[in-house]
Amino acid sequence: MAYDCVKVIVVRDGSAILFSEFGQKAVKVGDVILLGANVLCGSEPEGHITVTTVYLDTDYVLDQVRWQYAGFLEDRLKAQGFAETIYTEPAQILRLGEDRAGMLLPWLDELVAFSLDGDFVRHYYRIQALWFQIMYVVAPFIKVSPVRISPSQRAHIRPTLPRDRRFxxxxxxxxxxxxxxxxxxxxxxxxxxxxxxxxxxxxxxxxxxxxxxxxxxxxxxxxxxxxxxxxxxxxxxxxxxxxxxxxxxxxxxxxxxxxxxxxxxxxxxxxxxxxxxx
Structure with missing residues (x-):
């Protein structure tokens, strides 16, 4: 399946074989899967697997890049070009390890509870805080490139301009x-x-x-x-x-x-x- 958003998938229990643009790889507890928008990914559970998935609108991701590098990115268009340059891998498996990934579980559970509650206006700031805590742990493991050299980079796919929409x-x-x-x-x-x-x-x-x-x-x-x-x-x-x-x-x-x-x-x-x- 492929989704029109960025996905962050945390493996909580069990294991599986994943198929995507990174090839065929095993994932287990302590791993986090990062998928770009419109990237196919399938899985074959080995017995069972339990995950929590965070779906991120691409506009939201671009906004975060813009403000993270606000010192030298003038606007969201600049942020898009910058993101296209450094994040060249469409699919990654991040090996955090069980202890580090275990830190994420209470925050993920709270995010899930807020999602089920549905009152995103009232919980907005707490949801933001939880997401930033998660990314503070995950971000150091994301592979980045100073130039476009990734062997799996999808050169035939043109970049998307920022827009305001709901998936x-x-x-x-x-x-x-x-x-x-x-x-x-x-x-x-x-x-x-x-x-x-x-x-x-x-x-x-x-x-x-x-x-x-x-x-x-x-x-x-x-x-x-x-x-x-x-x-x-x-x-x-x-x-x-x-x-x-x-x-x-x-x-x-x-x-x-x-x-x-x-x-x-x-x-x-x-x-x-x-x-x-x-």
Whole structure:
């Protein structure tokens, strides 16, 4: 699955194998998973796993970067460029250790209680304080780069401009375009065809889509195809080649490359792992 927000996932109990752009890695108690917006990630629990997940709007994250480096960042646009430069890994596993991660649990429990209560206005300052306490412990473990050198950096994904929203696109055209891609991922879409469907120029559709989802329309389509291919490999007996064709990929080598980029495994390795788990 992929979400249009940044996710911080704290492993509280048990263990699992994770699949994402970092490849296939094991996580256990004491680990924290950091996922950028619209990054696919799947898991295979080893017996059981319990986690607490914090979902962060990308605008909120940019605001925090802006104020953290207020001494030399003039505005949120500068903050975005700065964040794109130093946070090049779309998915990370942070090995905090059980003792350090254990410090987070009472704060996470309190955050969960406030989320269930739903009175975010009244609890606003306490929620902020809890989040800052959590990040004070987690932040030193986040991998940063002074330049764009990450091997897993998604160069085909254009950066998103700051916007004010609630985990949803602002433009109806972007929502419609995303719906078309989800409904017919096997269709051989071009940007021009998709733009005609929503009555925008290709350049304008690309702009509003990136603003809404943080990806170009065709990069979003690639993610959907990878998501669907993983489902077919898990839940059907289709051959790998047949499953690729069903989701819209007709070149096995090209599909393998894209699937590995988004899921962290080749389609063949992903199926073998699922068969072994069963």
């Amino acid at each position: 949803a696109p602002l433009r109806v055209e972007a929502r419609k375009a995303a719906g078309l891609l989800r409904e017919a991922p096997s269709q051989r879409w071009t940007l021009e065809e998709l733009a005609a469907e929503v009555h925008l120029s290709p350049s304008r559709l690309s702009s509003v889509f990136v603003e809404a989802y943080g990806k170009t329309p065709l990069a979003f389509l690639t993610m959907i195809r990878a998501e669907n291919l993983a489902k077919y490999l898990r839940e059907t007996d289709l051959t790998v080649t047949a499953a690729m064709q069903r989701v819209g990929w007709h070149s096995r080598s090209h599909a393998t490359k894209l699937f590995h980029q988004y899921v962290g495994l080749t389609p063949g390795d992903y199926r073998r792992l699922r068969v072994q788990a069963a």
